[in-house]
Amino acid sequence: MTQNPKAIVVRAFGGPEVLRLEDVALKPPGPGEVLVRHGAVGFNYIDVYQRKGAYPLPLPTGLGHEAAGTIEAVGEGVTDLRAGDRVATINAGLGAYADRRVVPADRLVKLPDELDDAAAAAVIFKGLTAQYLLRRTHAVKAGETVLVHAAAGGVGQILSRWAKALGAFVVGTAGSEEKCAAARAAGCDVAIDYSRSGWPEALLAATGGRKARVVYDSVGRDTFLHSLDLAEPFGLVVSYGAASGxxxxxxPELLNKKGCLFLTRPSVFPHNADPARLRANAADLFDAVARGHVVPEIGARFPLSEAADAHRAAEARATTGAILLMP
Structure with missing residues (x-):
């Protein structure tokens, strides 16, 4: 272990400037724990909410839910992992914004040789989000129409490409014509700029009036009521984020009036809380990567010390694909 492990520490909620790189103390891994040297750290928009205090946390706190790297040491009782194994972690508690970290072994998944650290960090959280949305929240079937909001984003691109591989007709929205082009490149049959007035009507015109069997909405305030209008009768609206608020x-009566709709607000963490389920879901994701159904799209890389700039870029919606922090 290096003498001075470093991590981003938040001591007060606020803007990106509260993200400070500090020396931290790390104990050797205890029973059931593993020390991982990070090769790449993933950014997710929940990090912004937690930095701002929208999801209050005890202070001081670390940030970050996912990273990929190499095991340096294992604690007592860890028999299925060893030093030198390449792994990724999700849902191990906050603190992935670090160059090294001690985590519970049951929060780790082994990485296939063909997936490097950057690709793994770009895909593990977002890919497992897409996995439960497409497989468990609603099992997408060939011929169904699927609507993906923010289809040029990290999760959006994975959802679009994977849904297309499952045989769906994929409709995407994004915040600019450039991002719509990225959404089409990621598998959307139709992509509509939702920053323009009248975009729901334009979407229905582009699909010949077809509404969606399932709407995946990570935008929130700016799109949610439109999502109810764009779901087919007895369709499902999945609210899984709130990028716009x-x-x-x-x-509840509104769901009846809009076509006897179903509405759910799921999260990636409960779907991967059980270690066996986490590893099974990850195996499904890695198989989709191997088949080319999921392609890790890295939009930007920032040094770990410049985590504040990564947050600024995300909040400005200035990137497409995944944002990585590189220790």
Missing amino acids: PAPDIA
């Missing part, structure tokens, strides 16, 4: 409250 929280979705507005609605009365």
Whole structure:
């Protein structure tokens, strides 16, 4: 272990400037734990919410839910992992914004040789999000129409490409014509710029009036009510993020009026809380990567010391694909 492991520490909620790189103390891994040297750290928009205090956390706190790297040491009782194994982690508690980290062994998945650290960090959290959305929240079938909001983003591109591989007709929205082009390149049959007025009507015109069997909405306030209008009767609206702000409250009766719709608000963490389920889901994801159904798209890389700039770029929606922090 290096003498001075480093990590991003948040001591007050606020803007990106509160992200400070500090020396931290790391104990050797205890029973059931593993020390991992990070090769790449993934950014997710939940990191912004937690930095701002929208999801309050005890201070001081670390940030980050996913990283990929190499095991340096294992604690007592860890028999299925060893030093030198390449692994990725998700849902091990906050603190992935670091060059090294001690984590529970049951929060790790082994990486296939063909997936390097950057690709793994770009895909593990976002890919497992897409995995449960496409496989468990709604099992997408060939011929169904799927609507993906923010289709040029990290999760959006994975959702679009994977849904297309499953045989769906994929409709995407994005915030500019450039991002719409990225969404089409990621598998969308139709991509509509939702920053323009009248975009829901333009979407229906482009699909010949076809509404979606399932709508995947990570945008929230700016799209949610439109999502209810764009789901087919008895369709499902999945609200799994709030990039533009929280979705507005609605009365249950509105779901009836919009076509007897179903509505859910899932999260990646409960779907991967069980270690065996986590590894099975990861195996499904890695198989999709091997088949080319999921392609890790890296939009930008920032040194770990410049995590604040990564957050600024994300909040400005200035990138497509995944943002990585490189220790």
